[in-house]
Amino acid sequence: MISHMPPGLIMILAAFLLPVIPHVWRQIYMLGAIALSAYGLFLGAGTHLVWTVLGLDLILYQADTLSLPFAIIFHLAAALNVIYSWHDRDWQQHCASLSYAGAAIAALHAGDLVSLFVWWEATAVTSVFLILASGTERARQAAMRYLLFQVTSGVLLLAGAAILASTSGDIRFTKMDLGDAATWLIFIAFGIKAAFPFLNGWLQDAYPEATPTGTVALSAFTTKLAIYALARGFPGTDILIWIGAAMTALPVFFAVIENDLRRVLAFSLNNQLGFMVVAVGIGTELALNGAVAHAFVHIIYKALLFMSMGAVLHQVGTIKASELGGLYKKMPFTMVCCIIGAMSISAFPLFSGFVAKSLTMSALGDAGIIWAYFVLLFASAGVLEHSGIKIPYFAFFAHDNKIETGEAPIGMRVAMGIAAFLCIGIGVFPSLLYSILPYAVDYHPYDAGHVTSQMQLLIFAMLAFVVLVRLKLYPPEIPSVVLNSDWFYRRLAPMVGLPLLRMIMLVWSGLLHQTRGLVNAIWDRLDRIMHSPLAGPTVSGRAVLVQAGLLTLLLLIAYAAAG
Amino acid sequence: MSTPSSKSPSDLQRLGGSFTKALLGIAIVLFGLEFFIHRHGVVSAEESFMFPALYGFLAFLFIVQVGKWLRLMIMRKEDYYD
Numbered sequence: 235m236i237s238h239m240p241p242g243l244i245m246i247l248a249a250f251l252l253p254v255i256p257h258v259w260r261q262i263y264m265l266g267a268i269a270l271s272a273y274g275l276f277l278g279a280g281t282h283l284v285w286t287v288l289g290l291d292l293i294l295y296q297a298d299t300l301s302l303p304f305a306i307i308f309h310l311a312a313a314l315n316v317i318y319s320w321h322d323r324d325w326q327q328h329c330a331s332l333s334y335a336g337a338a339i340a341a342l343h344a345g346d347l348v349s350l351f352v353w354w355e356a357t358a359v360t361s362v363f364l365i366l367a368s369g370t371e372r373a374r375q376a377a378m379r380y381l382l383f384q385v386t387s388g389v390l391l392l393a394g395a396a397i398l399a400s401t402s403g404d405i406r407f408t409k410m411d412l413g414d415a416a417t418w419l420i421f422i423a424f425g426i427k428a429a430f431p432f433l434n435g436w437l438q439d440a441y442p443e444a445t446p447t448g449t450v451a452l453s454a455f456t457t458k459l460a461i462y463a464l465a466r467g468f469p470g471t472d473i474l475i476w477i478g479a480a481m482t483a484l485p486v487f488f489a490v491i492e493n494d495l496r497r498v499l500a501f502s503l504n505n506q507l508g509f510m511v512v513a514v515g516i517g518t519e520l521a522l523n524g525a526v527a528h529a530f531v532h533i534i535y536k537a538l539l540f541m542s543m544g545a546v547l548h549q550v551g552t553i554k555a556s557e558l559g560g561l562y563k564k565m566p567f568t569m570v571c572c573i574i575g576a577m578s579i580s581a582f583p584l585f586s587g588f589v590a591k592s593l594t595m596s597a598l599g600d601a602g603i604i605w606a607y608f609v610l611l612f613a614s615a616g617v618l619e620h621s622g623i624k625i626p627y628f629a630f631f632a633h634d635n636k637i638e639t640g641e642a643p644i645g646m647r648v649a650m651g652i653a654a655f656l657c658i659g660i661g662v663f664p665s666l667l668y669s670i671l672p673y674a675v676d677y678h679p680y681d682a683g684h685v686t687s688q689m690q691l692l693i694f695a696m697l698a699f700v701v702l703v704r705l706k707l708y709p710p711e712i713p714s715v716v717l718n719s720d721w722f723y724r725r726l727a728p729m730v731g732l733p734l735l736r737m738i739m740l741v742w743s744g745l746l747h748q749t750r751g752l753v754n755a756i757w758d759r760l761d762r763i764m765h766s767p768l769a770g771p772t773v774s775g776r777a778v779l780v781q782a783g784l785l786t787l788l789l790l791i792a793y794a795a796a797g
Numbered sequence: 798m799s800t801p802s803s804k805s806p807s808d809l810q811r812l813g814g815s816f817t818k819a820l821l822g823i824a825i826v827l828f829g830l831e832f833f834i835h836r837h838g839v840v841s842a843e844e845s846f847m848f849p850a851l852y853g854f855l856a857f858l859f860i861v862q863v864g865k866w867l868r869l870m871i872m873r874k875e876d877y878y879d
Contacts, residue, residue, distance in 0.1 A: 372879075486860055487864050487867050488867070488871075490861055491864045491867060491868045491872060560809065604839060604840055611852060612856045615852070616856070618857070619857055619860050619861070631809060631813075632809075634809060683834055684836075686827060686830050686831070686834050687836050690847065690850035690853065691849040691850070691852060691853035692853060693823050693824050693827060693850070693853075694824065694849075694850035694851070694857075695853035695856065695857040697821075697824060698853070698854045698855075698858050698861075700817050703813075704817075707861075708861065709861065709865050709868065714872045714874065715873045715874065715875055715877045715878065716871055716872055716873075717873060717877075718871075724878055725878075
């Protein structure tokens with residue numbers, strides 16, 4: 235019975251009991267729910283559960299070689315998050331993160347667009363509580379903006395599905411060709427969650443406002459669900475190569491100057507999504523393997539980086555580069571884990587990023603898309619700059635800020651340790667990862683030429699960093715806010731919109747005033763007629779006058795009908 | 798748990814010095830390997846001598862420089878949105 239339930243659904247149902255389970259047992263219970271959900275994956279490929287509602291076939295559980303690797307890593311990320319937040323007694327957050335992960339996993343197994351919409355929205359309404367849990371006004375506002383974008387994405391998806399249902403009657407979630415309104419609506423819906431350029435503001439705005447544990451959960455699911463959706467719905471769509479290339483390159487510059495280290499990671503997350511979007515855009519078997527492999531390893535090393543910064547935030551109370559530094563002796567384990575995450579995301583050989591990113595780069599080379607190849611190569615130096623160097627450097631080294639603290643709670647350290655182990659394990663034994671990719675892999679990342687190329691790129695980029703620091707040319711950390719695409723609706727829209735709204739209100743109140751004056755003038759005139767008519771009796775009240783008027787009208791209508 | 802502060806700027810400077818030396822060491826090894834290993838490039842330019850090294854070095858400088866310019870345009874005080 236359980237095995238025929240859509241994976242993830244059991245996690246959502248299990249979340250309802252969390253408030254009544256005492257701490258620690260709650261964590262064990264959550265791990266059990268995740269394991270039970272993962273057990274459902276053993277049912278294998280195929281369509282396992284279909285409901286027919288209002289003449290539509292809702293495919294609630296469908297699995298194939300594309301959904302499997304995402305499902306595995308989503309379960310793993312959910313489990314890591316439970317371990318990472320072991321110390322946390324706040325059941326609301328656990329409830330949110332377990333049901334959020336469950337919704338994302340259920341979405342992976344939706345075989346039609348309406349089921350996908352349900353889980354798509356469920357990820358939004360569950361995850362928003364991880365931001366709200368911070369309890370600050372700033373977080374509350376960011377959460378509302380986040381929700382607005384997420385729900386808009388869902389509404390667009392539903393609109394696209396509705397058009398498809400009414401035109402073709404086919405709402406199965408399969409490969410689509412961009413062209414008509416429906417496919418564009420769905421494409422933009424996916425694009426919002428994948429943080430396409432100018433649709434990305436919510437990501438850097440909201441993720442860093444969540445709790446230390448909440449950001450780890452957020453980093454794993456929503457955006458990678460969008461990558462999965464793009465890989466299923468729009469593989470080989472050329473425009474994705476342009477969009478993805480822009481996503482890899484642009485956030486790099488923002489990350490250099492951002493002071494909030496979790497926000498730096500949010501920019502970095504955006505840049506990594508770019509690599510996956512490019513791979514989906516190429517659409518060949520090698521490229522799609524690259525997108526999936528990248529998503530898989532990215533969830534681990536990005537979670538590891540967010541976990542290490544969350545640990546710093548948990549211990550020190552701030553994550554601003556300008557207030558940190560010199561923590562390498564106080565939090566050595568966290569520092570080592572952070573560096574392993576940093577080396578993985580930078581794609582050092584023997585680390586997980588290398589074996590995944592190589593697939594996409596090779597696919598670009600094979601497809602002969604040279605310009606994009608060099609943009610991604612450039613972005614690789616950018617990744618090294620912000621995630622490889624800036625994050626560990628400013629948190630653990632830079633300058634000694636005399637911060638008195640100790641290592642993070644044991645749960646946090648265990649989760650970081652497991653993630654770090656996986657980063658190296660996958661890097662050293664890539665065949666483990668390659669064996670679960672959608673297409674058969676005949677690829678060997680470790681040839682001498684490839685390794686030396688990558689090492690040259692990384693080591694000399696690091697030398698550039700050393701040169702800049704020694705010459706004091708590296709931009710210092712400044713307490714500041716870096717404007718991003720959210721500026722358009724947080725500042726520009728109010729700047730233009732508020733005066734416009736004020737003008738409309740002014741015209742409206744003027745109109746109301748005029749109308750009220752006109753009505754009063756009419757009543758005054760009628761009152762005069764009522765009290766001093768030219769002929770006949772006076773009328774004692776306005777109500778009587780209205781009744782007399784209506785009766786007269788009725789009489790006239792009756793005469794007209796009779797005539 | 799709090800331990801007495803034992804780190805000092807000189808510790809960090811020493812660490813920085815060792816890090817730089819290690820980097821230079823690896824860079825020299827990579828330079829030497831360039832004479833023995835044939836790297837495959839997507840385009841022929843990529844196969845030219847120490848191309849990835851130069852690309853990485855310049856890309857890094859470019860990113861940081863553009864970041865500095867960007868600061869002039871889009872950096873605001875911390876309470877900008879408050």
